[in-house]
Amino acid sequence: MDPILTMTGIDKGFPGVKALEDVDFRLFPGEVHALLGENGAGKSTLIKVMTGVHPADRGTVRLAGKELRLTGPHQAQAAGISTVYQEINLCPNLSVAENVFIGREPRQAGRIQWRQIRRRTDELLQQLDLHLDPSSMLSSHSIAIQQMVAIARAVDISARVLVLDEPTSSLDASEVDQLFRVVRALRDDGVAILFVSHFLDQVFALTDRITVLRNGRRVGEYLTAEVSKVELVTKMIGQELAALEELQEKPKRVQQELESRPVLVEAQGLGRKGSIEPFDLTIRKGEVLGLAGLLGSGRTETARLLFGADHADSGTLRIGERTGILKTPRAATRLGIGFCSENRRTEGLVAELTIRENIVLALQATRGWMRPIPRRRQDELVAKYIAALRIRPGDPEAVVANLSGGNQQKVLLARWLVTEPRLLILDEPTRGIDVGAKAEIQRLVVSLSDGGMALLFISAELEEVLRLSHTVAVLREHQLVARLPNIDLDQDDIMQMIASGTHDQPDDDLGLISRDSDSSGASA
Amino acid sequence: MTRHRLFWPSLVLVGLLLGNLAFTPDFFSIQVRDGHLYGSLIDILRLGAPLILVGLGMTLVIATGGIDLSVGSVVAISGAMACLLISKQNDMNDVTGVLTAIAVGVLLATALGLWNGFLVAGLGIQPIVATLILMVAGRGLAQLITDGQIITIRSSPYKLIGAGYWLAVPFSILVALGVFGLASMLVRRSALGLLIESVGGNAEASRLAGVQSRRLVWLVYAFSATTAGVAGLMISSNVSSADGNNAGLWIELDAILAVVIGGTSLAGGRFSFAGTVIGALLIQTLSTTIFTIGIPPETTLLFKALVVTLVCLLQSPAFRAKVLRQRRQPPPATAPPKTQPTSEIEVSA
Numbered sequence: 114m115d116p117i118l119t120m121t122g123i124d125k126g127f128p129g130v131k132a133l134e135d136v137d138f139r140l141f142p143g144e145v146h147a148l149l150g151e152n153g154a155g156k157s158t159l160i161k162v163m164t165g166v167h168p169a170d171r172g173t174v175r176l177a178g179k180e181l182r183l184t185g186p187h188q189a190q191a192a193g194i195s196t197v198y199q200e201i202n203l204c205p206n207l208s209v210a211e212n213v214f215i216g217r218e219p220r221q222a223g224r225i226q227w228r229q230i231r232r233r234t235d236e237l238l239q240q241l242d243l244h245l246d247p248s249s250m251l252s253s254h255s256i257a258i259q260q261m262v263a264i265a266r267a268v269d270i271s272a273r274v275l276v277l278d279e280p281t282s283s284l285d286a287s288e289v290d291q292l293f294r295v296v297r298a299l300r301d302d303g304v305a306i307l308f309v310s311h312f313l314d315q316v317f318a319l320t321d322r323i324t325v326l327r328n329g330r331r332v333g334e335y336l337t338a339e340v341s342k343v344e345l346v347t348k349m350i351g352q353e354l355a356a357l358e359e360l361q362e363k364p365k366r367v368q369q370e371l372e373s374r375p376v377l378v379e380a381q382g383l384g385r386k387g388s389i390e391p392f393d394l395t396i397r398k399g400e401v402l403g404l405a406g407l408l409g410s411g412r413t414e415t416a417r418l419l420f421g422a423d424h425a426d427s428g429t430l431r432i433g434e435r436t437g438i439l440k441t442p443r444a445a446t447r448l449g450i451g452f453c454s455e456n457r458r459t460e461g462l463v464a465e466l467t468i469r470e471n472i473v474l475a476l477q478a479t480r481g482w483m484r485p486i487p488r489r490r491q492d493e494l495v496a497k498y499i500a501a502l503r504i505r506p507g508d509p510e511a512v513v514a515n516l517s518g519g520n521q522q523k524v525l526l527a528r529w530l531v532t533e534p535r536l537l538i539l540d541e542p543t544r545g546i547d548v549g550a551k552a553e554i555q556r557l558v559v560s561l562s563d564g565g566m567a568l569l570f571i572s573a574e575l576e577e578v579l580r581l582s583h584t585v586a587v588l589r590e591h592q593l594v595a596r597l598p599n600i601d602l603d604q605d606d607i608m609q610m611i612a613s614g615t616h617d618q619p620d621d622d623l624g625l626i627s628r629d630s631d632s633s634g635a636s637a
Numbered sequence: 638m639t640r641h642r643l644f645w646p647s648l649v650l651v652g653l654l655l656g657n658l659a660f661t662p663d664f665f666s667i668q669v670r671d672g673h674l675y676g677s678l679i680d681i682l683r684l685g686a687p688l689i690l691v692g693l694g695m696t697l698v699i700a701t702g703g704i705d706l707s708v709g710s711v712v713a714i715s716g717a718m719a720c721l722l723i724s725k726q727n728d729m730n731d732v733t734g735v736l737t738a739i740a741v742g743v744l745l746a747t748a749l750g751l752w753n754g755f756l757v758a759g760l761g762i763q764p765i766v767a768t769l770i771l772m773v774a775g776r777g778l779a780q781l782i783t784d785g786q787i788i789t790i791r792s793s794p795y796k797l798i799g800a801g802y803w804l805a806v807p808f809s810i811l812v813a814l815g816v817f818g819l820a821s822m823l824v825r826r827s828a829l830g831l832l833i834e835s836v837g838g839n840a841e842a843s844r845l846a847g848v849q850s851r852r853l854v855w856l857v858y859a860f861s862a863t864t865a866g867v868a869g870l871m872i873s874s875n876v877s878s879a880d881g882n883n884a885g886l887w888i889e890l891d892a893i894l895a896v897v898i899g900g901t902s903l904a905g906g907r908f909s910f911a912g913t914v915i916g917a918l919l920i921q922t923l924s925t926t927i928f929t930i931g932i933p934p935e936t937t938l939l940f941k942a943l944v945v946t947l948v949c950l951l952q953s954p955a956f957r958a959k960v961l962r963q964r965r966q967p968p969p970a971t972a973p974p975k976t977q978p979t980s981e982i983e984v985s986a
Contacts, residue, residue, distance in 0.1 A: 422845055446847035460845055463838035465906045466831075474835055477828045478847035485828040528846065 115178070117142045117305045118163070118194070118274050123172035125158050127515045130506050132158040134329045136172075140274060145296060145306045147316040147337070149349055150326035151519065151549050156309055159326065160276055163307075164196045165189035176274070195267035199279040203263055205252035210234035212251050213266045237265045241295045257288035264295060268304075275299065276307045281315055293319055311546070313342050325349055346548055371583050374398045377567045378419065378536055382428035383438075388414040391427050392593035394586065396536060396569065401562045403582030403599075404571045405607050410588040412571045413455060416538045419569065420452040421445040433535065446479050451529030453522075455541035455571075461525045464514035468504065469495045471513050472527045479532065498527035503553065519550035526554070530561075537561065538569040543577065555581060575604045587611060642900040643912050645951040649944070650919045653926060654678075660930040673802045677925065679810075685921030686813035687712070687868035691888055692895040692913040693820055694861030699896050701850075701857050702837045702905030703757060703764035708865040708892060710775025711749050712885025715742040715866035716873030717782040720790050729792035738795070739870060746866020747859050749775070754855035768858075772889070779881030789878040799875030809871050816864060821910050830908075833857065837905025891920050898948050919948070 116139035125133040133155045140146050150156050161167045163174060165183030174181045176192055183189050186196070203212045213234045219226045234247040243261055251259055260280055267275055277296070281289050296319060300306055308320055316323065317337060325332040325348045332348045374397040384391030389411040396402050404412045417423045419430070421439030430438050432448045439445045442452065454460035462471050472495050477486055486494075495509045502523040506516075513524055522542060529537055539558070543551045558581050562568055572578050578585060579602060587595040587610040595610050657664045657677070667676035691708050698705045719742035726734040749771060756767035801808045824830035835843045836850040843850055868888070873879045897903060898919060899912025923944055927937045950956045 420845075441847075442845045443847040443849060452845060454842075454845060459839070460841050463835045463842055463906075465838050466834060470831055470835070474831070474843070474848070475846040477831060478843075478849070480828070481849075482828045482832050482853070485826065485831075 114141055116140055117177055119173075119175045120159070120163065121173050121175070123159070123162055123174075124170045125155075125162055125167060126170055128512065130511065130515050132329055133162070133169075136326070136329070136331045138163075138324055138331065139334075140305045140307060141322075142273070142305045143300055143303045144321040145300050145308050145319050147320040147323040148307060148309045148326065149316065149323055149345065151349055154326040154349070154517075155329040156326055157278070157517070158329075160196065160278055160307070160309065163189070163274075164194055164276060190270055193273035194276065195270050195272035195274070196276040196278065197260065197263045197267055197280060203251055203259060203266075205250075205259075207251060208248045209238075209245055209251055209254070209262055210247035212262055213237065213247075213269060217270070233269070234265070237269055238262075241265055241268075241298075242291070255288075257284045257292070260284070261292065261295065264292075268299065272304060274305045274307065276309075278309045279311070280308070281310055281312060289315065311548075313345065316345075317342065349548065371397055371400055374400070377433060379431040380419065380428060381430075383418055383425050383430055384427045385414070385418055385423055385425050388423065388591065389418065390592045394419075394593065394596070396567045398535070398567055399562050399565045400584060401558060401568045401570055401582045403578035403585045404569065404588060405575055405578050405585055405611065406588030407611055410611075411591040411593075412588055413540055414591070415588065415593070416452065416540050416569060416571060419445075419536075420450055420538055422452065443478065446475060446532060446534075449533075449535035450538065451475070451532055451534035451536070452538045453525050453529060453540060453542055455544060457518075457521050457525050462513050462521055465512060467510045467512055468499070468516075468524055469509040471524050472498060472509075472531060475528050476532045494531050495527075498530060502527055502557070519546045522546060522550070522554070526557070534566065536567045536569065538571075540571045541573065542570075543572060543574070551577075575607055579604065579607070642952075643909065643915060646898050646900070646912065646915050646919060646948055649948050649951065650915055650922060653919065653922045653944070657922075657926055657929060664929075669805065672805055674805050674807070677929070679807060681918065681921050681925050682810045682813075683807040684925070685918050686807075686809035687871045687885075688888065688891055688895060688921060689813045689914055689917040690816055690864045690868040690871070691861075691885075691892040692899075692917045693816060693910060694857075694864035695889075695892040696896050696899070696901055696908050696910055696913045697824070697833060697857040698764070698861045699893070699901055699903060700833050700837045700905055700908035701854055702840065703854065703857070704768065704893065704903070705753065705858060705861045706765065706768040706889050707749070707753060707771035707775055708861060708868075709885040709888045710772050710779065711746050711862050711865040712869035712872060712888060713779035713879075713881050713883075714749065714775055714782065715746040715869035716884050717779045717788065717879040717881050718742045718745050719795070719870055720788040720873050720879035721782055723790050723792050723795055724788050729790055730794060732794050735792055735794040739798075742870055743863060743866045746869065747863045750859035750862025750865075751855065753862065754858035757858060758851040758854040776881065779879075779884070783879055783881040785881075787878050787880045791877065795874050796877060797874070799871040799873070800877075809875070812867065812871065816867065817910060817914060820860075824910070829853075829856075834906055834908065838907075892917075894945060895920055898945070898952075900952070919944075 118140040120136065120138040123133050123136045123138070136155065136159060138159065148156050148159065158167065162169045165186050165188050168184065174183065176194065181189070181192055183192075204215065207215065210231050214230045219229050231247045238245055238247065241261055241264065243258065243265070245254065245258065251262065254262070264275075264277075280292060284292060296306055296308070308316070310316055320337050322334065323337055323340065323345065324334045325345065327349060335345075376395050377398050378394070378396040380392065380394040382391040382393065392415070404415060406412050414423070418425045419439075421442050421444050424440060425438045428438070429436060432450065435448060439448075445452070458464065463474070469491060473486055473491050480486065492509065498504070499507050499509060504520050504523045504527065513521060516524065526542065542554050546554070555577065558568055558570060570578065570581055579599065582599050585597050585599055585602060585607060586593055587597070587607060589611055654664070661677065664677050667674055667679060669675070691712070695705055695708065719738040722738035722741060723729050723735060728734070753768050753771060756762045756770070757764050797803070797808050798812065799809050803811055824833070832843070832848050832853055835846070836848060836853055840850060865885075869885060872884055895916030896913050898916030899909050899914070901908040901912060923941055927940055932940050
């Protein structure tokens, strides 16, 4: 069988970044094909070239043997290549049916055929085994459902090629199953599906073939059945795998010595109506406190109170020698608290500024505008952290918008590290990040805490929380329900705590906790 | 070089200047008469000075993601205030009195800017609405100050600002240059530039990084009104009178245009003072050109619009790509030799 889509010798560069170099790629009808690679390997760029968002600098894209000259996503869509992005590109304030047909409404004599729209949407949803009211508002559904609506739309535009960019990153296990059912059904109908995901388990569960990219080059193409996980990870990240395994084998963090350390943060009855019930919490110097809890349980809200991003309306907070509720993030930064938000694009980085400017921003803000950091000092600091965190590209004047997700995360980390905080709050620092960068960040957490920094570590992956934390705090329905020293704790214990007695929680190795999808809700 | 964001506006500016040469052969000649510099270029700089000043202030406001529609009214108010105070003096040429009038005019403008800042940063009103208030009310305030009349004064010290010379150079040029230099130094030597760009680029991220964005926003509106106040003194001094109705009328639109031509995005973020100066000079050259080449008055606005459209099109990468592509047909790409994708595993499906 001939491939439906072939890409040959694709080059693509951005100012200061060579994103793709001589990449070949092919996709066969009726297969699910995984695209794997570290952050910055060029996955997103390859997809954007394929879907016409960015033109390639060199190379050709052929669909069913015909060369495509794409100048925009619309053309790609017309040719039969549809994309469902990680961030859903639908209008939350319109109905499900309107979203499925927006921009291509069936008309008769200029009038939109609403009845036809609703009927067709209903059919499509049935087909995907979704039971929703087509006229309900899109925003009234979960991110998972919204994603399926996006897929329904893509499928209805008669996609020959369907690109799913990290579709599962905000779904819980049962939703993932539902999505997989839909994808398999589409595959059996002969659709060629490109599946991008960081979750190797899912790649093995779903896909037929795998293409691996590294540093903008294609490493190779493999049949899923004939390759092992370890082999794949090695191809993706090379030598870094060894480091990750070493970290995994490290014994659990020592708890005993902690008691002797001074208390850095002490919250008593701190709370905010509607977001988190009053809670007590202490964090000692050099302690890693892990926050575990389900999606929407108040993890981010807890962090925001401790950072002053939201006002607490009850309780007291003592940080070091100072007591009083934090009113602004600025007050928190001056007390030596740093906060890496989970939404690095909307609440973290200033995309159009350079790596250097983003890194010095928080430090400069604490000094005020009248005491600028001398340029030479800036360059030293930035060079130090680019090297320490291995930020790529290493050019301090590269614009942050052009960086891959993992490197953006590192820039955000560097911003807070230059302020030399006493407490660093990391909200989902490893989300949407590949294995290599994840290992680097985990190693960093360990070494920072060894150096005496206190960390509040929030992650949806229990396994990661357990590996890094001295203490685990468990949140459930906006309440802090337990605070446990990490001695002989395992995932089951914490899951019990989170579920509070109920046993119908899935306990596969994806980690029970659904990836945090209410980020928009939390920030609103 | 074409990548530099000031390239295209500079090119149009040079083109316009050269175009003038075709109509006015001595367009570039600069003479010294009575120890003063004279010439069309000097005129453009002199008459463009108020717009440059207003544009500089507007640049920072726009960089924070805001906009200041009230600058035209502030121009009228500061000029009216200064002229009123001078006209009440027994001796209009008294230097101390004139300096006092100038100080009061500028400080009044600054106060009005703080008012704008209060509405935007303090109360969180949208900038376009907040400054619209002063844009409309300010004209009334100027009328009140001048009592509905045009105040005419005869004061040679005051005349220096807008129509005088210092070391052979028109004083207004020196003022504009001075403010440009000072402001550039201030924003780039201090961290003001970085913080303003970060607030304009991503307000929430900046807040979470500890940037005091409110204070910055307050500051830029005060700065904008202050530069408008100085421009107001310049304009009223140039004609030795204050006209509450017409002084600085529509200058906010020219200033916004100058900022945009200069490459600062209306969405906020990165800004360029040098770009704004080029933009302001371009607009002023356009006005001068319209007079010198004798375009009928009824079509001047159209002509201006055409040139501005051209600049905007040239600045758009999409437009340039389209035009340039059509010009030189792409040589049938020296295609890389078509090789089979080197796959490590043969797939038979």
